[in-house]
Amino acid sequence: MASEVLKYDVAIVGLGPAGSSLAYLLKDSGLRVVGLEVSGPGRVWGKPCGDAIGKQHFIETGLPFPQGEALMQVVDAIDIYSPSEEVKIRLKEPGGGFMIDRTKYGLSLLREAEKKGVDVMLETHVLAPVLENGKLVGVRAKRKSDGKTIIVKANVVVDATGSGGAVKRKLPDEWPVKEPLRETDSAVAFRKIIEVDYDIEEPNVIRIYINEKIAPGGYWWFFPKGRNIANVGLGVQRGRGYPHPRLLYEKYLEARREVKPVRVLNEAGALLPTRRPANTLVWHNFISIGDNGYTVNPLHGGGMGYAMVAAKHAAEAIIRAHEVGDFSASTLWLANIRYMRGLGAKQAGLDILRMYLQTLSNEEVEWAMKTGLANVENLIETSLTGELRGVNLSLLDKAKVLASLLKRPTKLVQLLTVGEYMSRVKRLYKEYPEKPEDLPKWVDRVESLYREFKKRIGIDW
Numbered sequence: 108m109a110s111e112v113l114k115y116d117v118a119i120v121g122l123g124p125a126g127s128s129l130a131y132l133l134k135d136s137g138l139r140v141v142g143l144e145v146s147g148p149g150r151v152w153g154k155p156c157g158d159a160i161g162k163q164h165f166i167e168t169g170l171p172f173p174q175g176e177a178l179m180q181v182v183d184a185i186d187i188y189s190p191s192e193e194v195k196i197r198l199k200e201p202g203g204g205f206m207i208d209r210t211k212y213g214l215s216l217l218r219e220a221e222k223k224g225v226d227v228m229l230e231t232h233v234l235a236p237v238l239e240n241g242k243l244v245g246v247r248a249k250r251k252s253d254g255k256t257i258i259v260k261a262n263v264v265v266d267a268t269g270s271g272g273a274v275k276r277k278l279p280d281e282w283p284v285k286e287p288l289r290e291t292d293s294a295v296a297f298r299k300i301i302e303v304d305y306d307i308e309e310p311n312v313i314r315i316y317i318n319e320k321i322a323p324g325g326y327w328w329f330f331p332k333g334r335n336i337a338n339v340g341l342g343v344q345r346g347r348g349y350p351h352p353r354l355l356y357e358k359y360l361e362a363r364r365e366v367k368p369v370r371v372l373n374e375a376g377a378l379l380p381t382r383r384p385a386n387t388l389v390w391h392n393f394i395s396i397g398d399n400g401y402t403v404n405p406l407h408g409g410g411m412g413y414a415m416v417a418a419k420h421a422a423e424a425i426i427r428a429h430e431v432g433d434f435s436a437s438t439l440w441l442a443n444i445r446y447m448r449g450l451g452a453k454q455a456g457l458d459i460l461r462m463y464l465q466t467l468s469n470e471e472v473e474w475a476m477k478t479g480l481a482n483v484e485n486l487i488e489t490s491l492t493g494e495l496r497g498v499n500l501s502l503l504d505k506a507k508v509l510a511s512l513l514k515r516p517t518k519l520v521q522l523l524t525v526g527e528y529m530s531r532v533k534r535l536y537k538e539y540p541e542k543p544e545d546l547p548k549w550v551d552r553v554e555s556l557y558r559e560f561k562k563r564i565g566i567d568w
């Protein structure tokens with residue numbers, strides 16, 4: 108028997124942070140939108156996460172702030188600890204972030220979208236894209252409720268299925284959106300949500316610990332979700348032979364008093380991209396957002412806020428495409444231009460910094476944090492603007508830092524190099540091409556800049 112065929116303007120595949128944000132942002136567009144998600148309601152936004160998100164992403168996208176049970180803790184500061192834990196840098200921003208219950212927040216977005224006519228199909232597993240004469244026209248999916256296979260046709264298909272890439276993975280190889288993820292540009296992270304038998308001091312402060320022994324190429328974290336619950340985990344760079352983070356968690360973190368649980372509420376691990384955005388988020392009739400399009404913060408791996416911003420630009424491009432009745436890469440390109448020249452430029456700058464930080468030993472990090480080279484202003488600026496502004500002449504004027512740097516001339520040169528390449532890559536992203544035809548030339552420029560940077564720093568991975 109032939110499969111049931113459903114017709115929409117937009118099919119969003121995957122309803123995690125990226126897909127459900129897009130569903131929400133399209134709810135008033137007047138377009139016929141469907142969201143397809145393999146999980147059931149109890150597992151919406153079910154990917155393991157640190158659950159921390161900055162307030163600015165909600166302001167930037169117009170998505171509602173988490174409230175009620177979805178908001179577990181307001182975050183007023185981030186403490187960053189050196190490897191010895193002797194140096195602590197506090198980044199204060201009262202009310203600057205939230206610890207959320209992902210499933211509750213995700214469901215609230217989907218409910219609002221549904222009220223305005225978006226069709227939300229949970230427990231629906233998307234199996235593959237449907238191509239007719241080389242054109243993407245929809246997806247094939249299997250519904251759990253009746254076990255039937257359905258064809259969902261749409262003008263635009265959005266892959267928001269995270270690293271798995273249910274649609275993107277099966278597109279023709281020559282489509283430029285099918286850019287693979289290198290192992291060393293990604294991490295595997297593992298976390299537990301634990302209940303503890305003591306009152307967590309300052310639950311409004313989330314803690315990040317840099318220590319290459321415990322979390323090689325990443326960091327470990329302790330994020331309170333109220334007085335007695337914490338999200339504790341660690342991320343490790345892939346492709347360099349490091350142990351799995353679960354083993355490192357058991358070896359190093361379980362021994363710590365503050366990490367001893369009375370109850371483990373959940374534990375799981377997953378892969379996350381930690382790189383610049385994919386060269387293009389769109390192709391004909393297709394958009395890729397969230398982890399699927401590598402729209403993440405490469406420095407700390409936070410992807411929820413970046414997914415929301417990518418969803419916002421995807422929504423703008425989808426609405427524009429329907430206004431003009433053209434769903435080709437040229438029209439959807441608007442999402443690329445807005446993302447790459449905005450947040451994408453910052454992301455690419457942070458990617459350069461991320462690679463450099465992954466070359467540092469514990470001793471070097473300790474030194475940088477002690478000398479004040481990684482001081483508060485510097486870190487805040489870097490995380491907000493993507494520019495390593497601390498490494499400039501005014502900072503070098505500070506005698507203490509200069510004296511310390513002169514003892515490590517290689518590190519001084521490298522830091523200046525990092526600052527230079529961060530600026531250069533950002534400039535390149537601000538010159539993101541106007542049209543798809545110019546993409547290959549631009550990609551060559553980006554790739555050669557990265558090659559040059561890696562050579563100068565001595566990165567061979």
Ligand SMILES: Cc1cc2nc3c(=O)[nH]c(=O)nc-3n(C[C@H](O)[C@H](O)[C@H](O)COP(=O)(O)OP(=O)(O)OC[C@H]3O[C@@H](n4cnc5c(N)ncnc54)[C@H](O)[C@@H]3O)c2cc1C
Nearest residue numbers: 121123124125145156157158159233269273397398410411
């Ligand atoms: C341990 C860990 C800690 C992290 N900590 C943080 C943090 O504190 N803050 C932060 O901002 N980010 C954090 N991240 C990253 C963050 O979790 C991701 O960037 C974010 O979830 C990406 O959202 P997404 O919607 O793109 O993808 P996902 O969250 O992966 O959602 C994809 C959705 O698609 C669905 N799907 C997949 N395949 C199919 C299919 N074939 N058919 C239908 N549906 C499908 C999935 O079920 C899922 O619901 C962390 C990641 C990890 C692994």
